[in-house]
Amino acid sequence: MKRFHVHVNVADLATSIGYYQTLFGCAPNVVQPDYAKWMLDDPRVNFATSQRGRAPGVDHLGVQADGVEELAAIGARLSAADAVTLVEQDTTCCYARSDKFWSEDPQGLRWESFRSVGGAASYYAP
Template identity: 65%
Template sequence: MNRFHVHLNVADLETSIRFYTALFGAEPTVRKDDYAKWMVDDPRVNFAISSTGRVPGVDHLGIQADSGEALASLGRRLDAAGGALVPEEATVCCYARSDKLWTEDPQGTRWETFHTFGEATTYYEGEAPCATDGANCSPDLRAAKPKVDKGAVCCAPGSGCC
């Protein structure tokens, strides 16, 4: 089963951790100097916060896929929705290793779909396969090279569509 994902930028990480720990009734499952994440089952959500210098507020929304196949299926759904897809393969972000697909909705809200397959020791590592905004490991969707062939099934690991 997939999991809804919300990532907020916060001005004060410790105060925000206290608030969301009380709200969710649980300690973060991941806690770093600049990041915290709760994997909540009721409601089923991957809720993350970070203090990486970006403007406080909603950074992006998303869906965490349980497998590479589920990610490919989400990619086909995003493709059908008509947004430009920006894939990232085997990227390190938010202390995790993941394959990702990024898009924006008609209002400009950034959406991340991803399948995580391992942990990482850093928030962000190296150059992502697609352009990033410099302040976070999410790509600058306006500068990144989207998938061009709308008829091809894209964004499965190894597809090379970036």
């Protein structure tokens, strides 16, 4: 099985480890003075492209939950760490209806934790 890889440069490793440990719900597998790595089996990857973003490059990263309980657990961890920046319920985006928790890592990289509940005919709801 293939595994998606994302490498993010960070300003403060300890603070970033704390954030990602909260987001993923587990400690890193490898920690060095200048490096940390998580080898996650869950989540799998959902990769999308569009021409609706700001500048070319990474717009945001995300964790897609399979069910209500998974999304609630992610939201609870982020909320307990005071890391949630926006909560969206039954919102339309990217041709899907979803429930979402948005957060930002210590560098300002946006993370979307979400559960899709159905398709939508438009990219955004009017």
